[in-house]
Amino acid sequence: MRRTIISFIVISSQDPQDQPQAAVAELPPPTQGQSPPVLIDPRALTSCRHRVHLDAAHPAAVASVPEDVGVQQRREAARAHREAMRQRLMDADGLRWVVVDPAAPARERAAATLAACADGADRIWGAVLPLEFDTGRRGRAELLVRDAERGGYFPVIVVNHKVTDPGSGAVTSGLDAWEPAVDETRKVRAQLRDQFRLAQLYRMLERRGHASPAMLGGAIGYGGECILVHDLAAVMDQYDERFADRIAVARGELATVPSQIGECRSCPWWDACKAELTQARDVSLVASGSRADVLRAAGVDTIDALAAWDGPAPEDWQGNGFADSVVIARAWLAGVPLARRHETVTVQRADVEVDVDMESYQEHGAYLWGTLLTEGGVTEPYRPFVTWDPLPTRDEARSFAEFWNWLTGTLEATLAQGKTFAAYCYSRAAEDKWLLDSATRFAGMPGIPTVKQVRTFIDGPHWVDIYQAVGEQFVCPNGKGLKKIAPVAGFNWRDAEAGGEASMSWYREAVGYDGQPNLDQRERLFVYNEDDVRATKVLREWMTERAEAEIPLASEL
Template sequence: MHGVSDRRTIICSIVTSSGPRDTSPPDDAAAPPNPAQRRPVLLDPRALTGCRHRVHLDTAYPEAVADVPEDIGVQQRREAARAFRESMRERLMSGSARTRSWIIIDPTTRASERAGATLRACADGVDRIWGAVLPLEYDTGRRGRAELLVRDRERGGYIPVIVVNHKVTDPGSGAVTSGLDDWAPEVDETRKVRAQQRDQFRLAQIHRMLEHNGHASPAGVGGVIGYGGDCILVHDLSAVLDQYDERFADRIAVARGELATAPSQVGECRSCPWWPDCKASLTESRDVSLVATGSRAEVLRGMGVRTIDALAAWDGPPPEEWPGNGFDDVVVLARAWLSGIPLVRRTAEVTVTRADVEVDVDMESYQEHGAYLWGTLLTENGVTQPYRPFVTWDPLPTVDEARSFAEFWGWLTGTLERTLARGKTFAAYCYSRSAEDKWLLESATRFAGLPGIPAVAEVRAFVDGPHWVDVYQAVSDQFICPNGKGLKKIAPVAGFHWRDSEAGGEASMSWYRDAVGYDGEPDAAQRERLLVYNEDDVQATKVLREWMTDRAAAEVPLASEL
């Protein structure tokens, strides 16, 4: 087993003297030692939209992270995706099994056997092939699979269709969709495309592999069944094939050790097993990506600004190539990082809406299945009542969710109405309202007509009204946050700390599975753990907003002073 020190040595050995980069290496960079050159390199489409440096590390040193536990969030998303794929297989077969020839590739057999079965089904002209696996391409470096191959009855060949557990369309118009039972693409006036490059690149790779084996449809399209599973979104692959080919050529060259890479902080780092070691290297070199992540770091490096020190010393207008706004904030972030300051004020005054009666709210959901817990904390005249949860412990999805939501909504709006009737002011607070808004509106929509469920218009009026306050927005407007703006990053600055050291959104997903008994008997201890975690979240919101009102201006330095 390789420990952290082993991986640290690997990371250090490939950081060049001219500084870390995530895309093209410095001019004087040497290609890193790559054991992968001694064995065939094969890439699946996931490598095309992630970190280039991780592609190199995963390919060259797989044994170094072989025993590192998988990130719990990644694990849960994979399990949810597997369950969704299975449900879609059952749905598709029940709808079209009588009018189409089907074959299900046995998932328990070896990959080579599945690939052989897939090619035989293509040669036989089977209408729909579920669980398709294509032969490994040792010459090109590709590997890939598709949940479904649909025979193109008009042109011949096969159209790849993938099943994903995320949204692929939004309300609107202009998307091209097909029904699930019959392949009949047409413009959809009720949906617009939600851009998902990872899906398009995966379809492009499967299309190239079908071409390689002589089974690609000349239509050059692919399909995605996304969350909700009510249609197939159709992508014109001709629009992305050139970009796909360029990206694949780059990534396979990285994997084969033909192009050098070095660490750089990107969004993927949060769940990457290599991140602790990359972070140590980046911190040692004071790399600019620690305060300007992703493409912003590349813009700065292109201008010769490679370290946080150089960025902190910037004096002048933003660079013309800078993506979007916020360059001044990044300079302040660099100065705060060098000084070890966790928070910086934008404004002389710090304010947040306050009221006679205040309710702090935090919601817990499980993936896209629903919201099982609405936690509340009521404060009036400086006196805070005990934490009050509205919860269902029936495994989601469940109609009992309607009961707990109706009770929460009735209590919240009843408190609001009684407060206003007494001539007093009212405010309800959450931290980062997008999740709460989503489940307020979706709960009203899904459970419309059931006892106590409000009309969607009523919920919309509340979330758009003056009584719903997003503390996250107040933080964003008035502070620059070197360590991030999440509640667990900001509330400790105000003096709040969670009782459970493992508390977090990803961990709570695992606790919830145990609490409701998805994988065994319900665990009462995990239910209590979730209630404590939720209570701490509402307490943290309360402590933070009160600190903003009372002490923040005196305790947090002003940006202009750095």
């Protein structure tokens, strides 16, 4: 193992005598009697403008909202990833490190960061920059990397999502030395939130005289194999414009109104916003996001106006789907959950049918493949293929191989008998990802198919996505998620808390990440997974047998 030369400067509230007072250059806080200053971090730059206003206007209300379980899990996963990367990065040879104490008060961490910059440390971990009460900026970087050629520092963030994809053209650097170069094996995965965060950190470093003139920043993503290098000059104008808008919103200088976007699903203010939008019959309830903006620009502010539209799509409408938006508006007014596109509802059926649903945990692997086999009107008991060894684990290869060989063995035996076969999932992207990923990660192990074999199956006629079939047959005013559509067919989940976010928490308990394994949570996951495969079965049978009689035609609304 290489010996690393590391210099620690740890500033904490327990050791005030160690604080380098001369390096402190805090901007003055507001004077007595003034309202608290408004500060925003980079998350606000890609957040809903109305949410930024509400969060700033009612901070106590936001603070009292319990944190969502899924958010807690993502936060914990991000923390674990950052810690793993810290340990990995500090294995670099010959670098002088400063590690700022994460338990110290923010003011002391900011002082430690500035002192380390002034001292010319090679790497600063846990950097916190002084609050800017006048501009409204606040920010922190997992890592500051010294620009050995020009002076100053590059901000580097550690994030728990992918920042590159296979391809070419990205500029990357190795972890041990800052050496940006074009990477012929990776392409950039667009992450505007990362670029804005780096841009804000750059502006804060720039103000203190510690920014590299090269205007570069870096992001270490999930997997932690390299640093993706961003040219911040390319995004700085957009950042400055966005920051000016959001800080004005947060300070109450610009008015905002609610409008439904994707973020609303996880927003604590959504119930209040939805009530306001419903009362106004706002068009964003049926055409959310940028489509609502296009419609408003065309004079369509309400669902009623969209439902009455007669003619081609507005000039600025992006892509297809305008006709569906009109139908969705009419369905909303009529109070119907679905509308048929065609006189006849069709869905692929077979002599032998297998429903499949997979459960994964973050990016660590797929621990459960649940199946349900039906032949001749008779459904066999639910059959799971599972590993309860905490992910990541090599035992995942064993459970995946058992699933794959049972599925393809059933397919081959069915075709050998001259019968038809179909395996069904709902929204195949996740299943396809883990089928291919498992074949790649466990290549050569017993029972593991090749990537080519997996690709042949998922691209073939026997792998059927019911989500795609629903989209082809129906206009869906409330969305096409399984938990939105299956109840229309009469199916309900046994567990009222069933859902992807909740299952992540159940899994942690089931395998004992935070203590002893909880066998009750394992059973809960089996029930949840079984209900998902049964919901898919009920849905396709309903499409075949009853949907035509129960769902109105879109043309009749």
